[in-house]
Amino acid sequence: MRLAAAATVLPLACVSVVLAAAHSDRDAIIEARQTSMKEMAEAAKTIAGMFDGKRAYDAAAFRAAAETIRARTGPALIAGFPSATLGAPSGAKPDIDPARAEFEALARHIETLARALASDAERAPPRITDDMRMGSGLAMGGGSLLGKRPGPAEADPASIPAEHLLHLILQDCSSCHSKFRQRVE
Numbered sequence: 001m002r003l004a005a006a007a008t009v010l011p012l013a014c015v016s017v018v019l020a021a022a023h024s025d026r027d028a029i030i031e032a033r034q035t036s037m038k039e040m041a042e043a044a045k046t047i048a049g050m051f052d053g054k055r056a057y058d059a060a061a062f063r064a065a066a067e068t069i070r071a072r073t074g075p076a077l078i079a080g081f082p083s084a085t086l087g088a089p090s091g092a093k094p095d096i097d098p099a100r101a102e103f104e105a106l107a108r109h110i111e112t113l114a115r116a117l118a119s120d121a122e123r124a125p126p127r128i129t130d131d132m133r134m135g136s137g138l139a140m141g142g143g144s145l146l147g148k149r150p151g152p153a154e155a156d157p158a159s160i161p162a163e164h165l166l167h168l169i170l171q172d173c174s175s176c177h178s179k180f181r182q183r184v185e
């Protein structure tokens, strides 16, 4: 008799343990991606501040910040948004699921830019040089990046100056947020 009762109670107990674990996993995933996003925002602010002259330029801090963004984009970003974690109370729209291809393309596009920035930062000189500045990579007389593009293909990120890479990265942050992020109060 006692055994029978235990046999019915036990599975229920197991189910609630499993559910509780699933719930806290979900919360942990949401929290981790939000932390990761905040770290990227801080890193982008650090780099922008150096280029704007609001913060002293420091090659090591530039490297660390660029690496922070690189490591959190691409596959790491994609892995942070499993289907079961989308929607309220998180700021991730459920629409990410039906638009996976677009979401992942954005995550990979920003990673390509972040990789180029991180590789510039690896070789960062002790002072900001002109070739790191916005506009310095333009083809003579053509304005290939900011004005008319030479063709449909995008410019090779390796040839884009660091400051411009940062602007393109920030555009990708905004593109993804305007499409896939929701306000939750």
Ligand code: HEC
Pocket: 030, 033, 034, 035, 037, 038, 040, 041, 042, 044, 069, 077, 090, 091, 092, 093, 103, 104, 106, 107, 110, 169, 170, 172, 173, 174, 176, 177, 180, 181, 182
């Ligand atoms: C491919 C899509 C995508 C890209 C690219 C992206 N984000 Fe996000 N970001 C999101 C989504 C979705 C959320 C909502 C996450 C949540 O609340 O679970 C978010 C949330 C945030 C948050 C709020 C975190 C919090 O505490 O709730 C910040 C800050 C942020 N992103 C900064 C950035 C920055 C800076 C970049 C670029 C360097 C960036 N994001 C790139 C999709 C993206």
